[in-house]
Amino acid sequence: MLEKIVINGGIPLKGTIEVTGAKNAAVAILPATILARGICVIENLPRIADVLIIKRILAEIGAEVEFDENGTMTVDTTNINTSKVTMNLVKRMRASYYMLGALLSRFGDAEISLPGGCTIGERPIDLHIKGMEALGANVKTEYGRVVATAPEGLKGCDIYMDKVSVGATINIMLASVCANGQTSIINAAKEPHVVDVANFLVCMGAKIKGAGTDVIRIIGVEKLHGCNYSIIPDQIETGTFMIAAAATRGDVTIKNVIPTHMEALTAKMQEMGVEIHEGADFIRVTCDKRPRSVKINTMPYPGFPTDLQQPATVLLSTAEGTSMITETIFESRFKHIKEIRRMGAQITTEDRVAVVEGVDRLTGAPVSATDLRAGAALIVAGLMADGTTEIQNVKYIDRGYDHIEDKLKKLGADIRREEVVYTEDEDIF
Ligand SMILES: CC(=O)N[C@H]1[C@@H](OP(=O)(O)OP(=O)(O)OC[C@H]2O[C@@H](n3ccc(=O)[nH]c3=O)[C@H](O)[C@@H]2O)O[C@H](CO)[C@@H](O)[C@@H]1O
Numbered sequence: 001m002l003e004k005i006v007i008n009g010g011i012p013l014k015g016t017i018e019v020t021g022a023k024n025a026a027v028a029i030l031p032a033t034i035l036a037r038g039i040c041v042i043e044n045l046p047r048i049a050d051v052l053i054i055k056r057i058l059a060e061i062g063a064e065v066e067f068d069e070n071g072t073m074t075v076d077t078t079n080i081n082t083s084k085v086t087m088n089l090v091k092r093m094r095a096s097y098y099m100l101g102a103l104l105s106r107f108g109d110a111e112i113s114l115p116g117g118c119t120i121g122e123r124p125i126d127l128h129i130k131g132m133e134a135l136g137a138n139v140k141t142e143y144g145r146v147v148a149t150a151p152e153g154l155k156g157c158d159i160y161m162d163k164v165s166v167g168a169t170i171n172i173m174l175a176s177v178c179a180n181g182q183t184s185i186i187n188a189a190k191e192p193h194v195v196d197v198a199n200f201l202v203c204m205g206a207k208i209k210g211a212g213t214d215v216i217r218i219i220g221v222e223k224l225h226g227c228n229y230s231i232i233p234d235q236i237e238t239g240t241f242m243i244a245a246a247a248t249r250g251d252v253t254i255k256n257v258i259p260t261h262m263e264a265l266t267a268k269m270q271e272m273g274v275e276i277h278e279g280a281d282f283i284r285v286t287c288d289k290r291p292r293s294v295k296i297n298t299m300p301y302p303g304f305p306t307d308l309q310q311p312a313t314v315l316l317s318t319a320e321g322t323s324m325i326t327e328t329i330f331e332s333r334f335k336h337i338k339e340i341r342r343m344g345a346q347i348t349t350e351d352r353v354a355v356v357e358g359v360d361r362l363t364g365a366p367v368s369a370t371d372l373r374a375g376a377a378l379i380v381a382g383l384m385a386d387g388t389t390e391i392q393n394v395k396y397i398d399r400g401y402d403h404i405e406d407k408l409k410k411l412g413a414d415i416r417r418e419e420v421v422y423t424e425d426e427d428i429f
């Protein structure tokens with residue numbers, strides 16, 4: 001069923017909500033359970049499409065999986081009986097690339113379809129492949145599949161990453177935890193989800209030091225075992241709610257968060273004049289006036305996250321003055337701008353730079369999500385705009401946000417989901 005989100009905007013968000021577990025940690029930790037050859041109990045998982053897809057992939061290759069209403073998944077990977085993951089599901093998400101590292105590590109070979117995910121740039125996986133090759137695997141890409149074999153087993157080595165890559169850092173960790181000897185990942189990604197995956201692997205018996213710094217050292221162990229683990233809160237969901245609170249000139253307390261993960265956004269929002277109050281596990285955001293314009297450059301952690309650039313553009317669309325946003329990570333991550341221009345935003349783009357001339361207000365319009373965070377940005381735009389906004393392509397938003405309408409309704413938003421029904425003149429096929 002095709003769905004749209006309908007928002008009657010202009011209501012300041014007020015109240016308290018909780019964020020769920022991090023998508024980008026969950027989608028790596030679930031494939032990592034393959035290495036346990038036993039039972040893992042993973043808590044605080046978000047109920048989002050990407051998690052449900054990985055659950056199905058795990059079940060298709062022989063794992064026994066149960067996902068309960070409280071966000072706890074029990075995964076028994078004892079009887080996984082194939083190292084091939086080539087079903088169509090794989091192409092529906094980016095993180096299916098983690099199956100490569102996990103299956104190669106467990107079976108000494110792996111075959112996966114090339115991953116999908118948000119179309120925000122080229123997104124090659126050359127660094128993942130180079131990493132597997134450095135560990136001793138032969139890797140071929142043909143017919144839309146990556147085929148890796150390591151008949152002699154994987155051997156630890158030093159791997160220097162040309163670019164900081166979240167996916168390649170985690171995939172190399174997965175491949176090397178049971179390799180023979182020591183692996184060092186130099187110029188590693190430092191995102192909170194990289195650290196969370198390392199902590200999970202350590203819980204399963206891996207020897208990993210330095211996750212969260214530029215150099216991660218891994219000493220291969222013979223085998224890992226099952227464990228119980230709780231996923232960290234979602235940094236990007238937290239950031240989206242922080243931005244929505246300020247964009248609607250509201251007062252929102254976001255609970256179950258790790259405030260240190262939010263420092264880049266918190267600092268930028270304070271520079272905009274937004275009030276932010278932090279406790280041990282909550283952040284309160286208050287804003288009663290137009291924010292000030294700022295400059296944002298997206299950067300790997302601890303820099304400003306590219307995943308929050310799109311919602312932040314919307315917040316700045318009604319700031320006082322001219323803001324400049326430079327997207328340094330993904331070359332096509334400005335697709336949301338065409339849509340928010342329909343709502344009255346004054347933004348020009350050239351290559352990787354967007355210049356945002358703050359306007360007094362946005363007005364509701366029919367718009368369409370082109371990717372996950374573009375969808376989140378349009379929800380923020382709809383919440384702050386006068387009048388009604390209808391957002392098509394909700395499937396992208398469902399990839400990464402758990403019960404987003406329910407959480408926003410709790411904060412007073414007028415938001416609902418409806419089936420898309422085409423009128424006769426729209427229904428041309
Ligand atoms: C499932 C997941 O965790 N997704 C996140 C992950 O994506 P993902 O793991 O795809 O992002 P990377 O950190 O790998 O990408 C960073 C940059 O490196 C490039 N690159 C990456 C790998 C490679 O082999 N070759 C290469 O050139 C990419 O095109 C991009 O320009 O990190 C991104 C950057 O924080 C986030 O936006 C995504 O939400």
Ligand SMILES: C=C(OP(=O)(O)O)C(=O)O
Pocket residue numbers: 023093094095116117118120307372373400
């Ligand atoms: C780009 C994202 O996701 P993915 O890498 O899974 O496409 C995201 O979470 O913003």
